[in-house]
Amino acid sequence: MSELTLTVMRLGFLAVLWLFVIVAVQVIRSDLFGTRVTQRGSRRESARPQNAARQTAPPQQRGQQPAATGGRRGRNAPTKLVVSEGTLTGTTVALQGQTITLGRAHDSTIVLDDDYASSRHARIYPDRDGQWIVEDLGSTNGTYLDRNRLTTPTPIPLGAPIRIGKTVIELRK
Amino acid sequence: MSSTTNTSTQHTSTIGAIGAPSRRNTELALLAFAVVIPVFAYANVGLALNDEVPAGLAAYGIGLGVLAGIGHLVIRKFAPYADPLMLPLATLLNGLGLVAIWRLDQSALLQRIGQAGGKATNQLVYTAMGIALLIAVLIFLKDHRTLQRYTYISMAGALVLLLLPLVPGLGAELTYGAKIWIQVGSFTIQPGEFAKIVLAIFFAGYLMVKRDALALASRRFMGIYLPRGRDLGPIIVVWAISILILVFETDLGTSLLFFGMFVIMLYVATERTSWIVFGLLMSAAGAVGVASFEIHVQQRVQAWLDPMGEWELSKTVAGHSAQSMEALWAFGSGGTLGTGWGQGHSELIRFAANSDFILATFGEELGLSGVMAILLIYGLIVERGIRTALAARDPFGKLLAVGLSGAFALQVFVVAGGVMGLIPLTGMTMPFMAYGGSSVIANWALIGILIRISDTARRPAPAPAPNPDAEMTQVVRPS
Numbered sequence: 001m002s003e004l005t006l007t008v009m010r011l012g013f014l015a016v017l018w019l020f021v022i023v024a025v026q027v028i029r030s031d032l033f034g035t036r037v038t039q040r041g042s043r044r045e046s047a048r049p050q051n052a053a054r055q056t057a058p059p060q061q062r063g064q065q066p067a068a069t070g071g072r073r074g075r076n077a078p079t080k081l082v083v084s085e086g087t088l089t090g091t092t093v094a095l096q097g098q099t100i101t102l103g104r105a106h107d108s109t110i111v112l113d114d115d116y117a118s119s120r121h122a123r124i125y126p127d128r129d130g131q132w133i134v135e136d137l138g139s140t141n142g143t144y145l146d147r148n149r150l151t152t153p154t155p156i157p158l159g160a161p162i163r164i165g166k167t168v169i170e171l172r173k
Numbered sequence: 174m175s176s177t178t179n180t181s182t183q184h185t186s187t188i189g190a191i192g193a194p195s196r197r198n199t200e201l202a203l204l205a206f207a208v209v210i211p212v213f214a215y216a217n218v219g220l221a222l223n224d225e226v227p228a229g230l231a232a233y234g235i236g237l238g239v240l241a242g243i244g245h246l247v248i249r250k251f252a253p254y255a256d257p258l259m260l261p262l263a264t265l266l267n268g269l270g271l272v273a274i275w276r277l278d279q280s281a282l283l284q285r286i287g288q289a290g291g292k293a294t295n296q297l298v299y300t301a302m303g304i305a306l307l308i309a310v311l312i313f314l315k316d317h318r319t320l321q322r323y324t325y326i327s328m329a330g331a332l333v334l335l336l337l338p339l340v341p342g343l344g345a346e347l348t349y350g351a352k353i354w355i356q357v358g359s360f361t362i363q364p365g366e367f368a369k370i371v372l373a374i375f376f377a378g379y380l381m382v383k384r385d386a387l388a389l390a391s392r393r394f395m396g397i398y399l400p401r402g403r404d405l406g407p408i409i410v411v412w413a414i415s416i417l418i419l420v421f422e423t424d425l426g427t428s429l430l431f432f433g434m435f436v437i438m439l440y441v442a443t444e445r446t447s448w449i450v451f452g453l454l455m456s457a458a459g460a461v462g463v464a465s466f467e468i469h470v471q472q473r474v475q476a477w478l479d480p481m482g483e484w485e486l487s488k489t490v491a492g493h494s495a496q497s498m499e500a501l502w503a504f505g506s507g508g509t510l511g512t513g514w515g516q517g518h519s520e521l522i523r524f525a526a527n528s529d530f531i532l533a534t535f536g537e538e539l540g541l542s543g544v545m546a547i548l549l550i551y552g553l554i555v556e557r558g559i560r561t562a563l564a565a566r567d568p569f570g571k572l573l574a575v576g577l578s579g580a581f582a583l584q585v586f587v588v589a590g591g592v593m594g595l596i597p598l599t600g601m602t603m604p605f606m607a608y609g610g611s612s613v614i615a616n617w618a619l620i621g622i623l624i625r626i627s628d629t630a631r632r633p634a635p636a637p638a639p640n641p642d643a644e645m646t647q648v649v650r651p652s
Contacts, residue, residue: 005220010510024258027199
C-alpha cells in the first residue's frame with residue numbers, strides 16, 4: 001500500500017470522524033434552540049405596549065420612572081402589595097414598576113383560588129407619576145376599594161383595602 | 174417543576190419545550206453513519222498492516238450493523254420518543270473500540286504474551302450481550318419510576334456486588350494489583366461496573382426523599398451552609414464505604430467514581446455548594462490517608478509524579494510500572510494527526526494495551542484530533558444524559574439521569590486523565606471502547622436506562638388537567 005493512499009485514508013478517517021461529531025451536534029441544535037426561556041419579569045415589560053394601546057393613560061416604562069418622578073415617589077410610595085385576607089393571606093409582592101394582574105387565570109401575577117373571582121379580575125399598575133392605580137377588568141363580581149365598587153381606574157391610597165371576592169389586598173410601605 | 178404559581182416578581186424563568194418530534198429517522202441515519210465509520214477504520218487497519226482488505230470486514234460490519242439495527246428497532250417499538258443520539262454515539266464508540274482491539278490482536282508481540290488474539294471476537298460477543306441487556310431494559314422497564322420502589326434493595330445489592338470480590342473462593346486471584354474481579358466458571362466479572370448503576374438507583378431514590386432536609390436544615394457560617402450532623406450521616410457512610418473499597422480492593426478508580434457520583438447527585442438534589450466543598454475535602458483527605466499506608470496506591474502516585482523514573486526502575490526492579498511513560502510516548506508519537514490506523518506501536522505498552530490503555534492506541538494512531546473527537550463523543554453522551562435530566566418530569570428520573578451520566582463522565586475522566594498523566598492511574602476501563610465484558614455490558618445497560626428516561630421525558634405531555642379558568646365564576650347574590 002502506497003504511502004500516499006495511507007496518508008489520504010488517515011486524513012480521510014479523521015475528517016469522517018469529525019463530520020460525525022458535527023452532524024451529531026447539528027441534531028441537538030434543535031434541542032439547544034428548541035426551548036423558549038421566558039423571563040417572567042421581562043415578558044410583562046414587553047407586553048406593556050399592547051396594554052398601552054388599550055387604555056387612555058399608558059403606564060410609564062419602568063426605566064424612565066425614577067428620572068421623572070424621583071421626588072414625588074420618595075416617602076409615601078408603597079413598596080409592596082400584601083394579601084391580608086383570603087386563601088393567599090400573607091403573600092407579598094414587591095412593587096417594582098410592573099403591572100400586577102389578579103385573577104383565577106394561571107398566568108396572573110397573583111393567582112386567586114377564589115370562586116368569586118373572575119379569571120382576569122383586576123390589575124394594579126403605576127401611572128406615569130408613579131402613582132399606583134387599580135383597574136377592574138370587567139369582572140363578574142366587581143372590585144371594591146374600601147366600600148366602593150370600582151368603575152374607572154382609581155389611584156390606591158396607602159393601606160386602603162382592595163376587595164376581590166373573598167380576597168383583600170392592600171399596598172404598604 | 175418550573176411553572177408553579179409565581180407570586181414573586183423576581184426574574185423567574187419558565188422553560189417550555191417546543192413539541193419534540195420522535196426523531197427516529199434521524200437516529201437511523203446517524204446509526205448507519207456510526208456503523209460505516211468503524212468499517213472504514215477496519216478496512217484501513219487491514220490495508221495498512223497487510224496490504225489487503227481484511228477477510229472479516231463483512232462479518233464485523235454486518236455484525237455491528239445488525240446489533241445496532243436490532244437496538245434501533247426495539248427503541249422504535251418500545252421507546253419511540255427516546256433521544257436520537259444515544260444509540261448512535263454508543264455504537265460508534267463500541268465499533269471504534271472493536272477496531273482498536275482487532276488492530277492490537279494483529280500484534281505478534283501482544284499475541285506472544287497472551288494479551289491479544291481473538292479478543293475482538295470476544296468483544297463482539299460482549300457487545301451482543303450488552304445490546305441484549307439494553308433491549309431487555311427497554312422491554313421490561315416500562316417506566317423508570319418502578320426502580321424507585323427498589324431504593325433500599327438497590328443499596329443492599331450494590332454493597333453485595335462491591336463486596337463479592339473479597340469473598341474467599343469467589344474473588345479471582347489475578348495479580349493485577351486490584352481485587353475487583355470475581356471468577357464464575359471460566360469467566361471473570363467486574364461487579365463494580367454493575368454496582369455503579371445499582372448505586373445510582375439507590376442514591377436517586379434516597380435523595381429524592383431526603384433532599385429537603387439536606388437542603389434546608391442547615392446553618393450558615395462564613396458564607397457556606399453547614400449541614401446538620403444527622404444529615405451528614407449518609408454522606409459519611411458512603412465516604413466510609415468508598416474508603417473501605419479503596420483499602421480492601423485497592424481500587425482507587427471505583428472508590429473515586431462512587432463518591433464523586435454521590436457528591437454530584439447530592440449537589441443536584443440540594444443546590445448547596447457546600448456539599449461539593451465537603452465532598453472534595455473528604456475525598457482528598459481519604460485518598461491522602463489511604464495512600465499513606467497502601468503500597469499499591471503509593472506506586473500509582475509515584476508513577477504519576479515521575480513516570481520517567483518509574484520507567485527506568487521497571488527495567489531492573491520488579492513491581493514498578495512502565496505503562497504510564499509508555500502511554501505518554503504513544504500520545505507523543507501520535508502528534509496532532511496521528512500515525513494512521515495500524516501504523517503506530519502502542520502494542521509496546523504490552524499489558525492492558527487493549528483495555529485500560531486503549532486510549533493510548535487512539536492517541537497514537539489518530540493523534541490529538543482523533544482523541545478530541547472521541548472525547549467530544551463521550552461529552553455528547555453525557556450532554557444527552559444531562560439534557561434528559563433537565564427534561565424529565567419526575568425528580569427521581571432527574572436524579573437518576575444526572576447520576577448515571579455523571580458516573581459515565583467521571584469514569585471517562587478518571588481513565589482518560591490517568592492514561593494521559595493528568596491524575597494518578599487507576600485500573601478502570603474506558604466505557605464502550607476498552608476490552609472487557611463487564612464494562613461493555615454494564616454501559617449498554619446504563620444507556621438503556623438513560624434511553625428509557627429520555628423516552629418518558631420527551632413523550633408529549635399528557636392532556637392537561639381541566640382548566641380552572643374555564644370554570645364559571647360564581648355570582649355574589651346580595652343578601
